[in-house]
Amino acid sequence: MKQSRLVLFVLLMFCVSSVFAQAVGTKKRAPKPDEYGNVVINNYSEEAGISPVVFSHWLHRSMYTCRLCHVDLGFAMEAGETLIREEDNRNGLYCGACHNGKKSFTTKVLDGKEPDNSNCDRCHSQGKDIVPQKEFYEFVKDFPRSRFGNRVDWLKAEELGLIKLNDYLKGVSIKRGELKYPSDFEIDAKFNEMPDIIFSHEKHAVWNGCELCHPQIFSIKKASTVFDMQAIFDGKYCGACHGSVAFTPMDCQLCHSTEIK
Amino acid sequence: MKRISLLLCVSALAVYGVALAATQFFDLPPLPHPSQYGNVLIDRQTGEMTMPSVSFSHSSHRTRYTCRVCHFELEFMMQANATEITEQANRKGEYCGKCHNGELAFGHTEEYCVYCHNFGMDGSQKRFEELSNLPWEPYGNEIDWDLALESGLIKPKASILDDDFQPMEFTSMLELDADWGLIPGAEFPHDKHQKWLDCANCHPDIFNIKKKSTKHFDMKYILEGKYCGVCHLKVAFPLDNCSRCHPKMSG
Numbered sequence: 001m002k003q004s005r006l007v008l009f010v011l012l013m014f015c016v017s018s019v020f021a022q023a024v025g026t027k028k029r030a031p032k033p034d035e036y037g038n039v040v041i042n043n044y045s046e047e048a049g050i051s052p053v054v055f056s057h058w059l060h061r062s063m064y065t066c067r068l069c070h071v072d073l074g075f076a077m078e079a080g081e082t083l084i085r086e087e088d089n090r091n092g093l094y095c096g097a098c099h100n101g102k103k104s105f106t107t108k109v110l111d112g113k114e115p116d117n118s119n120c121d122r123c124h125s126q127g128k129d130i131v132p133q134k135e136f137y138e139f140v141k142d143f144p145r146s147r148f149g150n151r152v153d154w155l156k157a158e159e160l161g162l163i164k165l166n167d168y169l170k171g172v173s174i175k176r177g178e179l180k181y182p183s184d185f186e187i188d189a190k191f192n193e194m195p196d197i198i199f200s201h202e203k204h205a206v207w208n209g210c211e212l213c214h215p216q217i218f219s220i221k222k223a224s225t226v227f228d229m230q231a232i233f234d235g236k237y238c239g240a241c242h243g244s245v246a247f248t249p250m251d252c253q254l255c256h257s258t259e260i261k
Numbered sequence: 262m263k264r265i266s267l268l269l270c271v272s273a274l275a276v277y278g279v280a281l282a283a284t285q286f287f288d289l290p291p292l293p294h295p296s297q298y299g300n301v302l303i304d305r306q307t308g309e310m311t312m313p314s315v316s317f318s319h320s321s322h323r324t325r326y327t328c329r330v331c332h333f334e335l336e337f338m339m340q341a342n343a344t345e346i347t348e349q350a351n352r353k354g355e356y357c358g359k360c361h362n363g364e365l366a367f368g369h370t371e372e373y374c375v376y377c378h379n380f381g382m383d384g385s386q387k388r389f390e391e392l393s394n395l396p397w398e399p400y401g402n403e404i405d406w407d408l409a410l411e412s413g414l415i416k417p418k419a420s421i422l423d424d425d426f427q428p429m430e431f432t433s434m435l436e437l438d439a440d441w442g443l444i445p446g447a448e449f450p451h452d453k454h455q456k457w458l459d460c461a462n463c464h465p466d467i468f469n470i471k472k473k474s475t476k477h478f479d480m481k482y483i484l485e486g487k488y489c490g491v492c493h494l495k496v497a498f499p500l501d502n503c504s505r506c507h508p509k510m511s512g
Contacts, residue, residue, distance in 0.1 A: 024477050025487030027339040028466045147334070147422075193431050230474065233465040250461035253429060 034058070034136035036149040037245045039079040040126055044086075052126040057245045058150050059134060065167040066241070067209040072173045073097050077240050095123070097172055148248045155203060165207070181205045189256060190228060196258040289484070289501055290494065295403040296320075296389035299496045305342040312348075313380045319496050320402050321388045323457075324415045328492075333459040334422050335359055339491050359421065400501045407453055417457075431455050435472070440479050445509035467491055 031038075037057030045052040060069070069075045073094055076082045082094065089096030090108050098104045105119045121130055136150075143162055144153040157163050168175065187197040204213070217240055218225045225237070232239040232249050242249050249255070292298065299319030307314040322331070331337045335356055338344045344356065351358030352369050357377070360366045367373045389402075395414055398405040409415045420426035435449040454463070467488060469475045475488070483490040483500065493500055503510045 025467055025475075025482055026491060027462075029338065029343065030336060191433075193433055195429070228471065230465070230469055230471040233470070250464070252460050256429075 030148075033140075033149070033151045037061075041079060041082075041084065042126075043080055043083050045124060050120070051124040051128055053123045054125045055123070056132075058136065058140075058152070059132070061154065061165075061207075061245075062139070062163045063166060065165045065209070066207045066245075067212055068167055068169055068173065071209060071211045072169060097169060099123075146247060146251075148251055149246075154246075155206075158206060167209075179210065185222075186258060195253070195256040197255045198257050199255075289499070292400065292499060292501065295401070296386045298401045298499075299323075301341045301495075303342060303346070305346070312374070312378045315377045316379055317377070318388065320392065320404070323406065323417060324392065325417055326421070327417045327419045328457045329419055329428075329459045329462065330417075330421055332462055334420060339462075340486075398498065398502070401498045406498075407456075410456055428455055429460065431460075439507070445507050447506040448508060449506075 039055045039057070040052050041055060042052035070077060074082070075094065084094045088094050089099065092100060096106070096108075099106050101108055101110045105116075105122065107116060107119050121128055140150065140152050144156040144160070145151055146153040154163075158165060167173070181201040184198055184200045184202070187199055189196050214220050217237060227237040229249070231237055233243065235243060238255075239249060247254060293300075301317045301319070302314055303317060304314030306312075332339060336344070337356065346356045348369070350356055351361065354362060358369065361377075362368050363370065367376060392402075392404060396405040396408040396412070397403055398408075406415075410417070419428060430452075432450075432452040434451065437447040437449060439446050464470050468478075478488050482488055483493070486494055489506075490500070498505060
């Protein structure tokens with residue numbers, strides 16, 4: 001019995017190593033511009049016999065700041081971590097804070113009328129041929145371009161007023177006085193030949209406020225969070241956003257932007 | 262008795278594993294004629310469409326543009342047929358259509374179809390003869406492309422999207438230890454690669470950026486078209502040229 005288990009284990013190791021080897025050392029497929037930042041949420045959907053939800057960051061970030069959802073509404077930063085239930089939404093939490101029939105479409109029973117089930121598919125859309133009301137390429141055609149991701153320079157689009165971000169949701173957000181953001185600062189690149197990084201608090205704060213990054217992702221004491229580029233590529237620190245939603249860290253010079261010494 | 266048969270079984274598997282690695286190590290893929298090296302047949306839709314498959318010649322394009330332009334700016338994947346190129350996308354100015362628009366290069370009009378859609382029976386042999394003045398090397402296209410670039414014999418553009426593009430200066434030379442005791446180590450010059458490629462062509466998908474943290478990086482996988490083999494099997498100088506990476510090796 002023991003021996004057959006060992007044989008099985010050896011065979012399994014052979015299989016695992018050959019499968020694993022397939023995934024390394026090659027270039028991954030880059031997502032299409034309209035796919036970048038799309039998140040599939042499937043905690044309970046398939047189990048309940050419904051298509052998983054496909055959430056488009058591009059569509060939502062053209063109207064709201066990141067902070068509004070990821071701080072005020074309490075969405076986690078990783079797909080599937082928030083554990084959103086239909087009931088939560090109907091109680092006005094998470095998606096339901098806007099998708100309530102007033103601000104945006106809903107499936108909730110309103111004023112005793114029959115629920116509008118035709119709206120289910122608009123979010124529970126994976127594997128379905130759903131035509132969105134806003135077509136991505138049409139929507140972004142006059143936006144300033146960037147090299148990766150949605151191929152849209154969202155920062156510039158906001159600065160130019162092409163998109164107007166809402167940072168306040170009535171009944172959820174609480175207005176506070178304005179804070180003065182710390183000025184830009186340099187972060188030393190660990191490797192001599194790489195130009196140093198210029199980090200702009202202001203550019204980040206437009207979208208994120210303070211709370212999205214501090215104190216969980218970055219401590220507030222300068223140079224006390226120790227991180228490196230590999231960790232960022234692995235989705236930590238800057239990589240919490242940059243690589244899946246915000247511009248990707250493959251665009252080196254966007255951050256490593258000081259003059260070469 | 263059972264134990265002995267088990268031991269035999271395990272050692273047979275191990276011997277098989279080593280033999281497999283060794284044959285793959287020495288079994289370099291056969292090289293085509295120098296004029297055909299780097300030619301790619303794009304036949305993603307052959308069979309569904311009436312158009313013959315496309316033959317693409319790396320050697321005739323790399324004299325004009327660096328790898329970066331197509332594989333970074335125009336988003337061509339690093340494997341044949343992996344990019345979803347369509348005639349419609351080309352006509353919209355994506356992929357091939359960025360240059361093949363009738364202005365920069367011949368366009369997508371009827372008289373030119375056969376220039377690309379030709380089942381690989383293209384004129385690259387003739388185009389290749391035009392490159393006979395470039396420095397020689399023993400394998401691949403039998404052209405030392407690095408030297409051709411350094412000596413200014415070819416002046417490929419490094420960007421078509423940004424006229425002011427300046428590649429980052431990155432000259433670090435890496436010393437790589439070989440896994441096999443008798444094989445001298447390899448060298449990796451960042452600067453020679455940087456002249457053709459963008460950082461993002463290799464990092465972080467193919468190679469981690471942290472030294473010695475890329476797993477399974479050995480010749481066996483390179484020969485399967487991974488790591489260095491993504492380019493150095495079919496397009497950049499082939500692996501037959503051992504000493505170009507392992508300078509202390511003869512041959």
